[in-house]
Amino acid sequence: MASTLFDCISKIAETIIANKDYLTELDRAIGDADHGINMARGYTEVLQQLPQEEQDIGAVLKKTGMVLLSKVGGASGPLYGTAYMKAAKAAAGKTSLTTQDGCEILQAVIAGIQLRGKAQRGEKTMLDAIIPACEAYCAAVKAGQDFSGCLDAMCAAAREGTDYTASIRATKGRASYLGDRSIGHVDPGAASSLLTMEAVRDFYREQMQ
């Protein structure tokens, strides 16, 4: 399983790196035009440093978080770094995951991002993608859907949440300096969170084929 996770994180990394310019363009509109550059730098290093032989899922997630903390540079470094570190704690010692574990991991990720960024839902941040995604995922688990169905529900809600960020005003981070002028633009952090979740779903679909 951990080697599968290694491949899954590699898929996330490749997706983020492939969308470097897209994320930077989003950030150019309402931030400091470095989100894609920073995230791509972080994940390039993740690809180099990730331990392929490690079996403990928690250890793989922790290593990913530590690399992102060190290499991303902007606010997304501590935010994504903390998210992975909290996910690592939720998965510590495990070599396989159930759909229910996925729910706990997403909840730990949200708690970590809120601890670090002190943001709430509705403030035009990555949480506007991740919180509804977590709710939809956990509801699908509860409804007895299989993993694929849960991931589809998660991504649909994340997509809707990301689109929603364009309709609201930023009150956190660099974009908050723009006030109402931030309306009409998608939040780059929500966009990279959506890409991350879609990469996990696409990875799982490919595995199932």
Added chain:
Amino acid sequence: MVGIVIVSHSCAAAEGIRDLAAQMAGPELRIIACGGMEDGSIGTDAMRVRDAILDADTGDGVYVMVDLGSGIMSAETAVDFLQDEEEHAGICVQIADAPVLEGTVSAAVSASAGDPLEEVISAAEEARGMRKLT
């Protein structure tokens, strides 16, 4: 003696502030500049901040001066990290709610006089209201 860490997105800014503050403080003060990324680019790195806190610590606490947004988050991440490490959980670290340049100078003067952490913090926080004219 309280140690001081300066976290900035820019290596040059952190080193410049350190040099300025060190000039006012005695040679015993542990004041560590932690600016930019490992490769010299603009940004902050929580793991380097963690190492800088350990470098600055002599047992009397460490005061961390920060510049903008992610500098603060990286410093907080570093503090959380140390608290999770058994051998370092006892280090008393505070993040400054003060202007990075003026606050560092005030903190450095206070720390080098041997003031305890609480007084170093008040000295730096007083710099928030420092007027430039009048």
